[in-house]
Amino acid sequence: MNKILLILQREYLTRVKKKSFIVMTILGPILMAAIAIVPILIAKYSDDKINKILVIDQRPEIFTTILPSSETVLFVNSKISLDSAKRAFDPEKFYGILYLQDDMVKNPGGAMLFTEKQANLSVTNYIETSLEKQIEQDKLKAEGIDQKTLTSIETTVNLKTLSLKGEENSAELATIVGFICGLLIYLFIFLYGVQVMRGVIEEKTNRIVEVIISSVKPFELMMGKIIGIALVGLTQFFLWIILTLTITTIAGKVIVDPKTDAKVVAQTMRTNNLDQHALEELGATPKVKEDAIAKVFSQLSSINFPLIISCFFIYFLGGYLLYSALFAAIGAAVDNETETQQFMLPVTIPLILAFIVAQSIVQNPDSQLGFWFSIFPLTSPVVMMVRIAFGVPPWELALSIGLLIAGFVGATWLAGRIYRTGILLYGKKVNYKELAKWLFYKG
Amino acid sequence: MPNILEVRNVSKAYDKHVALENVSITINEGSVFGLLGPNGAGKTSLIRIINQITAPDSGHILFDGKPLNPQHTAQIGYLPEERGLYKKMEVGEQVLYLAQLKGLSRADAVVKLKYWFEKFEIKGWWKKKVEELSKGMQQKVQFIVTVVHEPKLLILDEPFTGFDPINANLIKDELIEMRKKGTTIALSTHRMESVEELCTHIALINKSRKLLEGPVKDVRKLYKSNVYAIEYEGTNIGLANSMWGDFELIENEPYGDGMKALIKVKDSINTNALLQGLINNVTIHSFKELIPTMNDIFIQSVTNNEIQTIHE
Numbered sequence: 001m002n003k004i005l006l007i008l009q010r011e012y013l014t015r016v017k018k019k020s021f022i023v024m025t026i027l028g029p030i031l032m033a034a035i036a037i038v039p040i041l042i043a044k045y046s047d048d049k050i051n052k053i054l055v056i057d058q059r060p061e062i063f064t065t066i067l068p069s070s071e072t073v074l075f076v077n078s079k080i081s082l083d084s085a086k087r088a089f090d091p092e093k094f095y096g097i098l099y100l101q102d103d104m105v106k107n108p109g110g111a112m113l114f115t116e117k118q119a120n121l122s123v124t125n126y127i128e129t130s131l132e133k134q135i136e137q138d139k140l141k142a143e144g145i146d147q148k149t150l151t152s153i154e155t156t157v158n159l160k161t162l163s164l165k166g167e168e169n170s171a172e173l174a175t176i177v178g179f180i181c182g183l184l185i186y187l188f189i190f191l192y193g194v195q196v197m198r199g200v201i202e203e204k205t206n207r208i209v210e211v212i213i214s215s216v217k218p219f220e221l222m223m224g225k226i227i228g229i230a231l232v233g234l235t236q237f238f239l240w241i242i243l244t245l246t247i248t249t250i251a252g253k254v255i256v257d258p259k260t261d262a263k264v265v266a267q268t269m270r271t272n273n274l275d276q277h278a279l280e281e282l283g284a285t286p287k288v289k290e291d292a293i294a295k296v297f298s299q300l301s302s303i304n305f306p307l308i309i310s311c312f313f314i315y316f317l318g319g320y321l322l323y324s325a326l327f328a329a330i331g332a333a334v335d336n337e338t339e340t341q342q343f344m345l346p347v348t349i350p351l352i353l354a355f356i357v358a359q360s361i362v363q364n365p366d367s368q369l370g371f372w373f374s375i376f377p378l379t380s381p382v383v384m385m386v387r388i389a390f391g392v393p394p395w396e397l398a399l400s401i402g403l404l405i406a407g408f409v410g411a412t413w414l415a416g417r418i419y420r421t422g423i424l425l426y427g428k429k430v431n432y433k434e435l436a437k438w439l440f441y442k443g
Numbered sequence: 444m445p446n447i448l449e450v451r452n453v454s455k456a457y458d459k460h461v462a463l464e465n466v467s468i469t470i471n472e473g474s475v476f477g478l479l480g481p482n483g484a485g486k487t488s489l490i491r492i493i494n495q496i497t498a499p500d501s502g503h504i505l506f507d508g509k510p511l512n513p514q515h516t517a518q519i520g521y522l523p524e525e526r527g528l529y530k531k532m533e534v535g536e537q538v539l540y541l542a543q544l545k546g547l548s549r550a551d552a553v554v555k556l557k558y559w560f561e562k563f564e565i566k567g568w569w570k571k572k573v574e575e576l577s578k579g580m581q582q583k584v585q586f587i588v589t590v591v592h593e594p595k596l597l598i599l600d601e602p603f604t605g606f607d608p609i610n611a612n613l614i615k616d617e618l619i620e621m622r623k624k625g626t627t628i629a630l631s632t633h634r635m636e637s638v639e640e641l642c643t644h645i646a647l648i649n650k651s652r653k654l655l656e657g658p659v660k661d662v663r664k665l666y667k668s669n670v671y672a673i674e675y676e677g678t679n680i681g682l683a684n685s686m687w688g689d690f691e692l693i694e695n696e697p698y699g700d701g702m703k704a705l706i707k708v709k710d711s712i713n714t715n716a717l718l719q720g721l722i723n724n725v726t727i728h729s730f731k732e733l734i735p736t737m738n739d740i741f742i743q744s745v746t747n748n749e750i751q752t753i754h755e
Contacts, residue, residue, distance in 0.1 A: 003544060010540050014532060207527030211588065214494045214521040215544040217513070424496070426525060437458050 003216045004224045011199065011228025016235060025236055029243035037251050050074050051095035051123050053113075056082050058102040067130050073123055091116045098127060105138055175362050178389035181312050182358045182382045184237075188316065189323045189351060189381070192233040196324040197340065199225050200331030200423070209423045218420035223412075226324045230317070304391075311388050314401055319381025322408040323351065329415035332422030333430045354379035358386045365390040375400050377407025414439065446508070447472045447596055447627045448493065453502035455488055462488035463499070464651045470596070470629055470644070475622055477642035477659075478631040479737075481745055485651045486631040487524060490600050493629075494521050507595075517546035520594035524601045524631075526585050528573045535569035538588055545592040552591065559587040563613075582610050590621070597621065599630040603637055615641065635738040645737075649745045657753035659737075665753055666735040666743065669708045671717070676701045677725030685720035701728060 015021055055067065055077045067075045075098070078085065085097050096119065101110030111131055113119055140150060200222075203209040212221055330343040354373060361370040365387045374384035374392075380400045384392070421438040422430070448470040455463040463485045470476045480486050491497045493504060495511060504511040506518070529537055535556075542552035560566045563583045568576060576584070582605070590597065597618075603611045618628055618641060632638060638645060638659075646656040655662065670693065675682070679695065682704060686692065689712045694705040708717060714732075721727055735743075744751070 006540065006543055014529075202529075206529055207523075207525045208529055210496065210523040210525055211521070211527075211541065211585075212544065213496050214519070214523070215516050215541075215546075218496075420497075424491070441457065 004220050004227075007216065007221055007224025008228040008231070011225050012231050015195075015229065015232045021232070021236070025239050026243070028236075028240045029247055032240070032244045033247040033251060036248055051120070052076060052093065053096055053098050053123075053127070054078050054085060054089075054094050055098045055100065056080070056085055057100045059100055059104055060102065067127075067134060070126060073126050086114065089114075089116070095120075095123065100131075104131075104135055105142065108132075108135055174389035177308065178365075178386040179358070179362055181308065181385040181389075182355070185312075185316050185319055185381050185385060186351065186355050186358075188233055188237070189319050190348075192229050192320065193323045193327040195229050195232075196226055197327040197331040198337070199229065200328050200419070201334065201337055201340075204332065204423050204426075205336060213420075213423070218423065219416045222325075222328050222416060222419050226321065226328060229324070230320055233320075308388055311397070312385060315381040315385055315404070318377075318401070318404040318408055322377060322381075322404070322411045323347065325408065325412045325415035329418040329422070332415075332419040333435060334422075335427060339429075350376075350378035351382070354382040358382050361386050371396070375403060377404045380404055417441070445472050446470065447506065448629070449505040450489070450493065451503055451505070453489070453492060453499040453504065455485075455492065455497070455499050461651050463492075465502070466648065466651075466653045467502075468646045468653065468656055470627060472627050473622070473625055474627060474643045475618070475641050476627070476629040477638045477645040478629060478648065479633065479635075479638065479645055479741060480631075480648035481633065484648045486648055487600055489648070490521075490523075490598055490629075490631060493598060494519060517592060518595045520545075520589045520592065520597045522585065522589040522597075522599045522602055524604070526605075528581060528584060530572070530574040532573060533569075534571055534573055534576065534584060537573065538584060538591070541588045542591045547592050555591050555593075556587065559591060563587065579607050579610055582606050583613075586610075586614055586617070590617075593626075595627060597626055597628045599628070601632055602630055603632060603634050633741075635736065635741055638737045647741065647744055649748055652750065654744050654749065655740075655751045655753070661753045662740060663734060665751060666740045668733060668735060669710060670733045671706050671708060671714065671730060672733055673704045673706060673721065673730050674698055674701055674728040675704070675721070675725040676728065681724035682721075685724040686717075687720075690717060705733070 049072070051072055052074045053076065055075050057077055066077055069075050076094075080088075082097070082099050089097065096113050096115035099112045099114065101107065104110055108131075111127075113124060113127060137147065140146075203212070209221075216224075326347050330340055330347065333343060334340050357369060357373045357379065361367065361373070361383060364370065370383065370387055373379045374387050374396070381404065384397070384400050388397070417439045418435055421441055446469050448468075450466060450468045453463055453466050454461075466485070466489060468476075468478075468489075478486050478489070488497070492499050493511075495513065495516060506515045532540075538556050539549065539552050542556060543549060547555065557566075560569065565580060565583055568580060568584075573581060573584070589599070602614060606614065615637070622628060628641075630637075630641070642659055644656075644658050645662060647654045655665075657665075679702075682692075682695065682702075686706070689709045691707040692704060693707055694703075696703055706717065708714060718727075718730065721730075
């Protein structure tokens with residue numbers, strides 16, 4: 001036991017002290033924070049220049065309203081002809097000339113934008129959207145429907161979903177929580193399982209392994225390595241969470257000025273491609289906004305977090321232990337990393353498959369597919385985590401966890417047998433038949 | 444002398460390949476035991492079994508009179524044939540780790556390692572990474588790691604291959620010193636000069652079977668050919684006159700300004716009888732017994748592949 005601790009300590013310390021670990025630990029949160037902060041910054045600082053557009057409007061008088069300007073686009077109507085406008089165009093004063101033909105309602109394609117340089121995508125997008133709105137309104141007006149009637153017709157439905165017991169369900173939030181958990185487990189297994197394999201190959205190619213296993217059992221060396229690397233991963237995740245929270249909080253306070261807050265947030269959401277609907281919800285009617293927040297909170301309280309968190313740890317560790325044992329066996333069977341290909345495939349396929357299935361299960365968590373994949377130990381860590389947030393019968397959960405434990409005990413046994421033979425075999429091309437024989441060697 | 448290690452009827456097979464077939468050896472305390480044999484004979488398999496890296500299919504092993512168990516690894520030092528170090532790790536950190544795995548406390552390990560680092564004049568390398576060391580330096584470090592926990596039994600698998608001549612000599616001297624202090628040493632090799640120099644006992648393994656085992660002088664006696672080399676001055680007739688039925692002339696050729704003859708003597712005959720006959724007929728410059736080298740024994744024994752027993 002003491003020796004496993006020594007091994008674990010070495011595996012942990014050498015990795016945590018590595019430059020790549022420190023760089024990744026610092027870069028990770030910065031990248032994550034950047035995802036949150038950069039759009040806000042972009043919204044705040046870019047497009048500060050106001051693009052003046054000269055509008056030459058040929059439409060009949062009744063339709064000629066000035067297009068609404070934004071912070072970045074300003075429309076100026078003019079009566080001069082297109083040719084003379086083109087001739088007199090001053091790039092210092094105007095960004096471009098927008099030409100609207102007289103039959104815009106029948107022929108929406110009759111709008112043209114002339115610019116000196118290639119037209120800016122955000123400007124063209126804005127012009128398109130405002131023209132579309134304008135023409136829609138014009139069409140409605142032609143049909144005799146005014147803006148007031150239109151506003152009174154507009155309806156927003158937020159479907160409230162309840163279980164039969166009356167608890168409020170939370171499909172959207174459950175989807176997000178479950179999917180994030182599944183994704184984390186998937187990433188963790190891949191990143192750190194491969195590290196276990198690399199570590200084994202390193203010891204084998206360094207030829208140090210025989211010295212070590214004259215002091216400890218091969219199984220102890222393997223387990224010490226697997227657990228040590230698991231702790232490295234957990235340390236990194238823990239630091240990421242802390243650093244991300246710190247950076248986003250500090251950056252949020254420094255960058256986002258409370259006065260412009262709402263505007264910036266609204267814009268950020270637009271850049272983040274949130275739908276117009278959500279934007280209106282947030283910006284337009286404060287009551288709807290409150291409703292939405294209340295709904296999120298009631299959904300949060302309806303999710304069984306203690307269950308999710310404890311299951312997360314069980315599947316996180318179980319899945320990692322299962323896969324890293326298999327990765328260790330692969331590392332022991334080969335001489336260098338290029339030879340790992342043939343053995344990697346059967347190990348990574350179930351994992352990738354689990355991730356693909358997880359994406360479809362989000363739509364239908366109680367499908368047959370979902371059931372079988374969340375029971376099978378090689379796929380359950382990812383798939384079951386996605387299902388748990390939607391609620392899973394206790395017997396299914398118990399069966400899945402039981403099989404996972406059995407799976408990882410079995411995999412460790414199997415890997416241990418391949419490992420102890422493989423690490424002492426140099427320069428031999430190994431195939432599956434050979435591996436199968438190793439399982440039955442004595443001692 | 445008590446036995447430190449007894450290997451009794453050990454067999455080991457991998458799939459269809461038999462690595463060891465009913466092998467027994469005994470290593471006396473304080474001896475230097477040479478495990479000889481051509482490549483693929485089963486030496487490394489036996490050494491790995493003694494180090495509890497693999498288990499035998501049948502047979503058992505006694506260490507210090509007790510069945511071998513994991514506690515014994517602390518009393519055994521092992522330098523494998525395939526040896527190396529973690530390249531990216533600092534030398535000091537690494538030797539401390541390996542010494543602790545052998546059961547030394549950290550504080551204890553620091554003291555002992557410093558002693559060896561000073562002795563081998565590599566003190567300045569403690570903080571360097573292994574990959575910055577020359578191969579010779581790494582070999583010194585590997586040797587230190589093998590002996591730092593002061594094992595009762597030192598097992599070296601092909602210790603002189605891969606070492607440069609200077610390091611090989613350094614290690615040979617260390618081994619002789621350790622033997623004086625009472626450490627038992629077992630080494631496998633196919634370099635016979637080092638066997639002549641170091642070993643007190645040998646065992647010869649070929650094709651997974653032990654062919655021969657015993658003290659070096661007894662092994663020599665077994666392979667004694669009873670051939671004597673005589674350098675003399677005189678005629679062939681003179682030489683012929685001094686011999687009768689119990690002698691056999693193998694070779695007689697000019698040698699320098701005189702002659703050299705190889706004469707085989709029957710076991711029962713006293714060599715003085717031969718000398719007496721010779722003195723009357725030729726002038727003798729030298730007379731010595733041809734002792735078989737370990738190399739001769741090795742080749743002869745492997746070629747015949749017959750099991751020989753030594754009666755002590």
